[in-house]
Amino acid sequence: MDDLRQLLRDVEVFAGELPVFDPLMAPDTPAELFTEWLLGALEAGVREPHAMTVSTAGADGNPTARTLILKGVGPDGWRFASDGGSVKARDLAQRPFAALTFYWSPLARQVRVRGPVVAADAEDSAADFLARSTGARAEALIGRQSQPLADLAQRDAAVKESLERLEDEPDLVAPGWTLHTVRPESVEFWQGDKERRHTRLVYVREVEGWRKQLLWP
Ligand SMILES: Cc1cc2nc3c(=O)[nH]c(=O)nc-3n(C[C@H](O)[C@H](O)[C@H](O)COP(=O)(O)O)c2cc1C
Structure with a gap:
């Protein structure tokens, strides 16, 4: 335990050349x-x-976080997609609000996005589903994400069956597959610095446009 504590203390943070972030620009x-x-x-x-990292909270208010792939960013917000039966989908049905966290380690950069989440219509969600790889569609078609699994053979049999279904019907869309957009209320940019003079800039949504604010590190 003590060895591990020492080991963690000795791990170098913010190693190498880091970019400079000028918030005035x-x-x-x-x-x-x-x-x-x-x-x-x-x-x-x-x-x-x-x-x-996509963080959500369920009806009890307790947070859960997991890693997801970003599907796109635009003026309306940050997008991700999820299976209809997953914990995140159930959380979002109860509390349509999420926090996103990105960390790009070699650059010592973190971005945090917070805001309400809006589900896309069936057409846009289906288009997202159909743009996925065959393997990803086969896996999502099973539709039992985060439910208990008896053994790995059961998983492999279900994937095989899904792949066969897709061969017969390539346009199949998993029921419940939903594209979500986080409409940001705030977005914080954090640039790490070796000397711990980290630079933080938060954009806060106002009635008209965005207000920029520096934060103490
Ligand atoms: C790098 C990475 C990318 C992932 N991308 C996705 C994704 O785009 N969609 C997804 O449903 N799960 C993705 N996962 C799996 C999720 O982290 C998670 O295990 C799953 O969505 C179940 O989450 P739940 O607790 O909300 O049910 C990814 C995991 C990793 C490590």
Whole structure:
């Protein structure tokens, strides 16, 4: 235990060359700055830079977080998709609000997005589903996400059956598959610094446009 504590203390944070973030040069909208940072993460070779932690809370108010793939960003918000029976889908039905967290380690950059979540209509959700790879569609067609599984053979048999169904009917869409948009109320950009002079800039939604505010690190 003590060894592990020491080991953790010795892990270097914010190693290597880090980008400089000048908040005075930040664009007017968080979607623009997010896109710049996301492209920077891609360029820096970050693995799955579009992976984000999506936090939700259920009826009891207790949070749950999991990693999901970002489907897109636009003026309306940040998008992700989910199976209709998953914990996140059930949480969102109870409390349509989420927090997203991105961390791009080699750049020491974090982005946090918070806001209400709006479900897309069936047509847009189906289009998202049909754009997925065959394997991802087969897995989602099973539709039992986060339910108890007896053994791995059962999983493999269900995937095989799904793949066969897709071969016969390539346009099948998993019932309940839903594209969601987080309509941000606030988006915070955090740039880490070796000397711990971290720079934080939050965009807060106002009636007309966005207000930018620096935060203490
Ligand atoms: C990098 C990564 C990407 C993932 N992308 C998705 C995704 O786009 N959609 C999804 O439903 N689950 C995705 N998962 C799995 C989820 O983290 C989670 O296990 C699953 O959605 C069940 O969540 P639930 O607790 O809301 O039911 C991903 C996991 C990882 C590690």
